[in-house]
Amino acid sequence: MATIGDVARVAGVSRSTVSYALSGKRSISPETRRRVDDAIRELKFTPNAGARSLRTAQTGVLGLLVQFHEDEFAPAMLQYILPITETARTLGYDILMMTENDGAEALTRAAESGMVDGLILLDVIDGDPRVDALRATHQPGVLVGLPGDTRGLDVVDLDFVAAARNLVDHLVELGHRDVVLVSPPRHVFDRGGTYSWRFRDAAVQRASEIGLKLTARYGESQQPAIDANLHEILDESPDATGLIMHNDASVAALPRLLHERGVRVPDDLSVVSLYSRDFARWFSLPYTAIESSPGLLGKVAITQLTQRIAHGDDAGPHGTRLVAAEIVDRGSTR
């Protein structure tokens, strides 16, 4: 592998000139520039990342901390990972992906060893140990998912409160009076997945405000429990005319299950949910839904993080950005 010294020798200039030609941080005569460029091309020179990061204390790498919970639906995670990786690259960063169970330890290791310039925490929950680890490192970081205590943190999440209200209003406007909500599994509530109760509590409150009967139930995330749970829920609310699905694994199973029960959508039952366009495509889901916007969330998160890396506290106050909840009408309600 060629070094900057090799390039300097071939071009007949000093190493600093090669470095400045690369960075553009001072002006170079056209003739010198040409010779340097030729030498770089001839030697296929690429600056060594380790040396550069040692000198500049910048790596051009962001650490992405992904966690997989048994009670969550793994394929949904990919929707977030991909746009994050792509947005990062657009801004000149690569992604170091860390999937360890002990996310706090992984985060600390990446930060303390200077492997990354910043950190993205995916699927953050209330009381998430990674958040304490992030605070301890003094590294720039951004959370996707809202914890309880956000002091001093940059956070991005979907506006689940607005999402729940929108869906409730949508059904009420169509004349529904008896609706069932299928939430994430109870275990998600218990371990601090704030999106679960933010959505449910907002739906319950909105329903009571406008006189809708709303029955909130826990869903499941693993077969065969999903099917049994959905059958039970539907059996126990025979008069419900609307169904709000806030559960990835359950809504993915719903089309087949409703077909088995002979329930037609929207003729017999109006169904609304919350998921992304990609998710709808992968699972052939035909329901009107709040767009969960993983691509936008990833983009906002990475943009915020890179500005924090570049400007520190001058990038503005730390805070929470809730992405607006927009409804995509797929005709599954009436």
Next chain:
Amino acid sequence: MATIGDVARVAGVSRSTVSYALSGKRSISPETRRRVDDAIRELKFTPNAGARSLRTAQTGVLGLLVQFHEDEFAPAMLQYILPITETARTLGYDILMMTENDGAEALTRAAESGMVDGLILLDVIDGDPRVDALRATHQPGVLVGLPGDTRGLDVVDLDFVAAARNLVDHLVELGHRDVVLVSPPRHVFDRGGTYSWRFRDAAVQRASEIGLKLTARYGESQQPAIDANLHEILDESPDATGLIMHNDASVAALPRLLHERGVRVPDDLSVVSLYSRDFARWFSLPYTAIESSPGLLGKVAITQLTQRIAHGDDAGPHGTRLVAAEIVDRGSTR
């Protein structure tokens, strides 16, 4: 951030002693060791990754090149990414994930800049430009997916030939005489996805050897084309009693579609396929299938790669490892 010099000062020893205490490459007196360990703990010292990689020319990072084709089923990719990341960590490596469209350029950039010790190419096709780029870098690499020319390469893939034979034999043993195969979309064949024709050609050949009528059809990978395509295929082979699904997106849609058509499995139709246990779980797929073993493939690939990194050509001859195709009986045939 504390440096090795800070630790040395606090412990009252030289920097080399701290370094050797860390690496264990020479013996240290118990008393010195204690003082060094105390200082490391006190200062929360973690060696700087950039400095270490500059000195040792080793990064402890592997580059993972992921590609997303429009004609493939994205959620299936996660099955490979996760076990690769986890196996790598077990062996002391982190994963730099690269998803650029121009995979060859990304690979070259990662390798030439010395960001990684080795490369994993996911979903390799025949004529894959990343393979040429890999050869040019002289970096250790492993391919998941079999290209046409494997000279000098370490390759890991599922044994699709054995998989196809197993499934054909399984159906024939049960007495089936007329079977339909749904392959990946035509576009996957055209762009060099060797798994598509390795599986199809082996199935066709095996069928002709043992006198089975086998109709091979192209599937689709995007709705609504998937449904239309499957309906057409089933309509045009009304006498077929068996169905071999070699198409992730189509098989994911099959349970609902068969239900809509009133086709019961296995009473009216025997169905076999090829996917992983995770995939079956995510999509509630009830079909007997060849286990595609993404976890095992990832593990074999990473193990092979790390040995190549450690021992170069002494790690044994370059070659192709085909993972055995095992059938998981889910009772969808008779």
Next chain:
DNA sequence: CTGAAAGCGCTTACAG
């Protein structure tokens, strides 16, 4: 069992 020193490949203040 331990230390002083060289050097990995960059970037950048300093000097001209």
Next chain:
DNA sequence: CTGAAAGCGCTTACAG
């Protein structure tokens, strides 16, 4: 417009 030199934080041959 350009160059010589220092130094980022490690590891390891060399010396004792």
